[in-house]
Amino acid sequence: xxxxxxxxxxxxxxxxxxxxxxxxxxxxxxxxxxxxxxxxxxxxxxxxxxxxxxxxxxxxxxxxxxxxxxxxxxxxxxxxxxxxxxxxxxxxxxxxxxxxxxxxxxxxxxxxxxxxxxxxxxxxxxxxxxxxxxxxxxxxxxxxxxxxxxxxxxxxxxxxxxxxxxxxxxxxxxxxxxxxxxxxxxxxxxxxxxxxxxxxxxxxxxxxxxxxxxxxxxxxxxxxxxxxxxxxxxxxxxxxxxxxxxxxxxxxxxxxxxxxxxxxxxxxxxxxxxxxxxxxxxxxxxxxxxxxxxxxxxxxxxxxxxxxxxxxxxxxxxxxxxxxxxxxxxxxxxxxxxxxxxxxxxxxxxxxxxxxxxxxxxxxxxxxxxxxxxxxxxxxxxxxxxxxxxxxxxxxxxxxxxxxxxxxxxxxxxxxxxxxxxxxxxxxxxxxxxxxxxxxxxxxxxxxxxxxxxxxxxxxxxxxxxxxxxxxxxxxxxxxxxxxxxxxxxxxxxxxxxxxxxxxxxxxxxxxxxxxxxxxxxxxxxxxxxxxxxxxxxxxxxxxxxxxxxxxxx
Numbered sequence: 178x179x180x181x182x183x184x185x186x187x188x189x190x191x192x193x194x195x196x197x198x199x200x201x202x203x204x205x206x207x208x209x210x211x212x213x214x215x216x217x218x219x220x221x222x223x224x225x226x227x228x229x230x231x232x233x234x235x236x237x238x239x240x241x242x243x244x245x246x247x248x249x250x251x252x253x254x255x256x257x258x259x260x261x262x263x264x265x266x267x268x269x270x271x272x273x274x275x276x277x278x279x280x281x282x283x284x285x286x287x288x289x290x291x292x293x294x295x296x297x298x299x300x301x302x303x304x305x306x307x308x309x310x311x312x313x314x315x316x317x318x319x320x321x322x323x324x325x326x327x328x329x330x331x332x333x334x335x336x337x338x339x340x341x342x343x344x345x346x347x348x349x350x351x352x353x354x355x356x357x358x359x360x361x362x363x364x365x366x367x368x369x370x371x372x373x374x375x376x377x378x379x380x381x382x383x384x385x386x387x388x389x390x391x392x393x394x395x396x397x398x399x400x401x402x403x404x405x406x407x408x409x410x411x412x413x414x415x416x417x418x419x420x421x422x423x424x425x426x427x428x429x430x431x432x433x434x435x436x437x438x439x440x441x442x443x444x445x446x447x448x449x450x451x452x453x454x455x456x457x458x459x460x461x462x463x464x465x466x467x468x469x470x471x472x473x474x475x476x477x478x479x480x481x482x483x484x485x486x487x488x489x490x491x492x493x494x495x496x497x498x499x500x501x502x503x504x505x506x507x508x509x510x511x512x513x514x515x516x517x518x519x520x521x522x523x524x525x526x527x528x529x530x531x532x533x534x535x536x537x538x539x540x541x542x543x544x545x546x547x548x549x550x551x552x553x554x555x556x557x558x559x560x561x562x563x564x565x566x567x568x569x570x571x572x573x574x575x576x577x578x579x580x581x582x583x584x585x586x587x588x589x590x591x592x593x594x595x596x597x598x599x600x601x602x603x604x605x606x607x608x609x610x611x612x613x614x615x616x617x618x619x620x621x622x623x624x625x626x627x628x629x630x631x632x633x634x635x636x637x638x639x640x641x642x643x644x645x646x647x648x649x650x651x652x653x654x655x656x657x658x659x660x661x662x663x664x665x666x667x668x669x670x671x672x673x674x675x676x677x678x679x680x681x682x683x684x685x686x687x688x689x690x691x692x693x694x695x696x697x698x699x700x701x702x703x704x705x706x707x708x709x710x711x712x713x714x715x716x717x718x719x720x721x722x723x724x725x726x727x728x729x730x731x
Contacts, residue, residue: 178236178237179236179237179238179239179241179452179455179459180235180236180237180241180493183241183492183493183494184492186494190491190492190494191494193490193491194490194491194492194494194495194497194498195495195498197485197490197495197498198490198494198495198496198497198498198499198500198501198502199371199498199499199502200369200371200484200485201244201481201484201485201495201496201499202227202498202499202500202501202502202503202506203371203373203374203375203502204371204373204374204481204484205227205244205246205247205478205481205499205503206224206227206374206377206503206506207373207374207376207377207517207522207525208223208246208247208373208478208481208525208529209223209224209225209226209227209246209247210223210224210397210400210514210517210522211223211522211523211525211526212226212247212248212249212252212526213226213247213252213473214519214522214526215249215252215253215256215316215319215320215526216247216251216252216253216255216256216274216473217255217256217259217260217265217266217270217274218255218266218270218271218274218472218473219266219271219471220397220398220400221400221401221507221511222271222470222471222472222473223247223472224400224503224506224507224511225405225467225470225471225472225507226246226247226467226470226472226473226475227246227247227499227503228404228405228470228500228503228504228507229405229466229467229470230245230246230463230464230466230467230472230475231244231245231246231463231475231496231499231500231503232466232496232497232500233459233462233463233465233466234459234460234462234463234475234477234496235459235493235496235497236459236493237455237458237459237462237463238455238456238458238459238460238463239451239452239455239456239459240436240439240440240443240444240451240456240477241443241492241493241496242443242447242482242485242486242490242491242492242493242495242496243436243439243440243443243477243482243485244477244478244481244482244484244485244496244499245460245463245475245476245477245478245496246475246476246478246481247472247473247475247478248432248435248475248476248477248478249312249313249316249526249529249530249533250309250312250431250432250435250476251428251431251432251435251473251474251475251476252473253312253315253316253319253567254312254424254427254428254431254474254567254568255274255277255428255473255474256565257315257564257565257566257567257568258277258421258424258427258428258565258566258568259273259274259277260565261565261566262417262420268411271410271471272410272411272413273410273413273417273421274473275408275410275468275469275471275472275473276410276413276417276418276421276468277421277424277425277428277473277474278464278465278467278468278472278473278474279410279464279465279468279469280418280421280422280425281425281426281428281429281432281461281464281474282460282461282462282463282464282465282467282468282474283461283465284425284426284429284461285429285432285433285457285458285460285461285464286457286458286461286462286465287461288429288454288457288461289453289454289455289456289457289458289459289461290454290458292454293454294453294454294457295453297429297430297433297434297457299575299578299579300430300434300571300574300575300578301549301578303542303549303550303552303553303556303574303578304552304553304556304571304574304575304577304578305434306538306539306542306553306556306557307552307553307554307555307556307557307558307560307570307574308431308556308557308560308567308570308571308574309533310533310534310535310536310538310539310557310560311556311557311558311559311560311561311567311570312533312560312567312570313530313531313533313534314534314561315560315561315564315567316526316527316530317527317530317531317534318332319331319332320523320526320527320530321335321523321527322334322335323349323353323395323519323520323522323523324350324353324354324357324520324523324524324527325345325350325353326345326346326347326348326349326350326353326520327345327346328346328349328395328519328520328523329395346394346395346520348387348389348392348394348518349394349395349518349519349520350520352380352384352518352520352521352524353518353520353521353523353524354524356376356380356520356521356524356525356528357524357527357528359372359376360372360373360376360524360525360528361528363375363376364528368484368487369487373525376521376525377514377517377521377525378513380517380518380521381513381514381515381516381517382516384396384516384517384518385516389516389518390515390516394518395518395519395520396515396516396517396518396519397514397515397516397517397518397519397522398515399512399515400511400512400514400515401511402507402508402509402511402512403507403508404504404507404508405470405471405472405507406470407469407470408468408469408470408471409469410468423568423572424568426568427568427571427572428474430571431476431571432460432464432474432475432476432477433457433460435476435477435478435479436456436460436476436477437451437453438479439477439478439479439482439483440453440456440477442482442483442486443482443486446486460475460476460477463475480529480532538553539553539554539557548581549578549581552574552577552578552581553574555573555574555577556570556571556573556574556577557570559573559574583629586624586627586629586630587629587630587633588633589622589623589624589629589630589633589634590622590623590624591620591621591622591623591633591634591637592604592605592606592607592620592621592623593605593606593612593618593619593620594613594619594620594621594654595608595610595611595612595613595619596610596613596718597610602619602621602654602714613652613718613721614650614721614722616647616648616649616650617648617649617650617651617652617721618638618641618642618645618648618650618651618652619651619652619654619721620637620638620641620651620652620653620654621653621654621655621656621657622634622653622655622657622658623657624657624658625658625659625660625661625662625665626655626658626660626661626662626665626666626668626669626692627660627661627662627664627665628662628664628665630665631664631665631667631668631669632668634653634668634672635668635671635672635675638651638672638675638676639675642675642676642679642681648681649681649682650681650682650683650684650721651676651681651682651683651684652684652685652686652717652721653683653684653685653686654686654687654714654717655685655686655687655688655689655692656686656687656688656689656714658688658689658692659689659691659692660691660692661691661692661695661696662695666695666696666699666701669696669701670699670701673701673708676707677705677707677708680707681707682707682708682709683707683708683709684709684710684711684717684720684721685702685708685709685710685711686710686711686713686714686716686717687711687712687713687714687717688710
């Protein structure tokens with residue numbers, strides 16, 4: 178339990194931690210209610226997700242200052258994954274959401290306990306960028322009707338209503354757009370002030386004064402008071418659990434990447450190394466705690482974690498204060514949320530998500546790498562096209578990224594080298610350099626010598642032998658090769674035998690120790706009349722200088 182290493186609290190430390198914790202709590206309570214609506218869950222479960230999960234996460238995670246609770250992306254994934262399976266808000270929906278939460282949490286615990294955190298790095302930045310942009314747009318679309326006075330309707334229903342002359346709820350529109358303006362202004366000019374909670378309180382008071390609920394306006398309504406009780410979901414068919422497994426894996430991937438983006442900043446500022454496996458365990462336990470209280474999957478919120486750091490939090494004590502404020506709210510303050518217009522909740526979600534929409538990120542990726550930029554845009558398009566089953570966006574992007582990775586390994590960079598004026602070995606054709614020797618083929622492969630790259634190396638040497646009459650020597654500058662597998666060793670032996678069969682000398686330069694040890698054990702570096710090896714490129718160049726004056730081998 179990393180919490181055992183927390184510093185002993187002093188009065189000054191507790192004061193600063195209390196300020197940071199209370200600030201985050203006043204933000205997470207209204208956000209939790211809004212994200213619960215996004216997930217199709219009972220609204221109070223959004224506050225439940227900010228209580229015990231946050232406590233469990235801070236006790237068992239290595240990153241102490243992350244704000245764990247409901248987030249927009251995980252909430253959207255819950256709503257999108259369950260939409261084809263049940264009716265939002267129903268008992269069946271809640272049970273499936275809890276199973277989804279327990280599955281995702283169990284997966285994270287197993288990955289962390291098995292020290293397999295590196296597996297989740299397969300989702301690279303372009304895939305995450307494409308998915309985040311697509312998910313953010315879908316979230317914005319889902320909140321647009323409530324924001325514009327058509328609460329409870331989809332975008333298509335809103336458009337049909339407008340065409341049919343159905344007027345919007347102008348009061349709801351004023352609440353929604355006005356709330357967005359207040360939140361934007363607060364974020365810009367009063368970043369330390371819990372603007373979200375202040376806005377919700379003011380909107381609730383104004384709604385009560387206008388008798389908005391009595392006039393038929395859409396408000397949060399009655400939320401149950403008290404701490405969450407233990408919840409165990411009803412049993413579901415194995416086929417249903419199978420249908421939840423893919424979304425659970427996607428939630429695991431997305432929530433871990435959300436955690437990674439915050440944890441790296443947290444650990445960098447603290448001057449510590451990030452223990453990803455411990456954070457996987459802590460976040461997985463937090464999800465389990467969330468599910469056992471009837472709530473939905475949690476994750477680390479980048480925005481709330483940034484506020485935690487900005488507010489001066491130094492340890493996990495800040496989270497304990499945040500949990501205390503959430504508990505007090507559940508016990509005594511839930512009735513205050515009754516009159517909050519749902520348009521205000523839509524504004525809270527919309528304002529949080531607009532910060533994620535960055536269309537310029539595609540242009541940046543395209544400028545740096547057209548392939549990875551294309552993968553990002555394809556992930557974005559697939560996320561939008563497969564809605565509500567948006568997890569196919571992540572999986573499709575992951576497959577495209579892995580395909581690109583394998584293509585690059587199956588087509589390694591192999592160049593013929595020449596001696597540059599600065600003394601380095603560079604691409605002879607790119608820099609228009611003369612060959613190292615007239616009857617020498619000197620090459621370098623910038624890759625591992627394994628099952629993927631070895632056949633390409635063998636083909637390059639075979640083509641050189643076939644296309645260059647009178648070739649007497651081949652030199653492989655092997656310093657970039659830091660690993661050789663069994664297939665690579667077999668191909669290396671095949672290359673050596675092919676060259677010896679044609680009476681061509683084979684020179685090997687700069688082979689690293691791990692690769693050398695494997696080839697030695699395979700008996701492929703045994704001395705021979707047509708085989709020479711050198712420790713450094715300087716030794717090889719000195720020896721190759723004699724090739725010009727040496728007669729071709731018999």
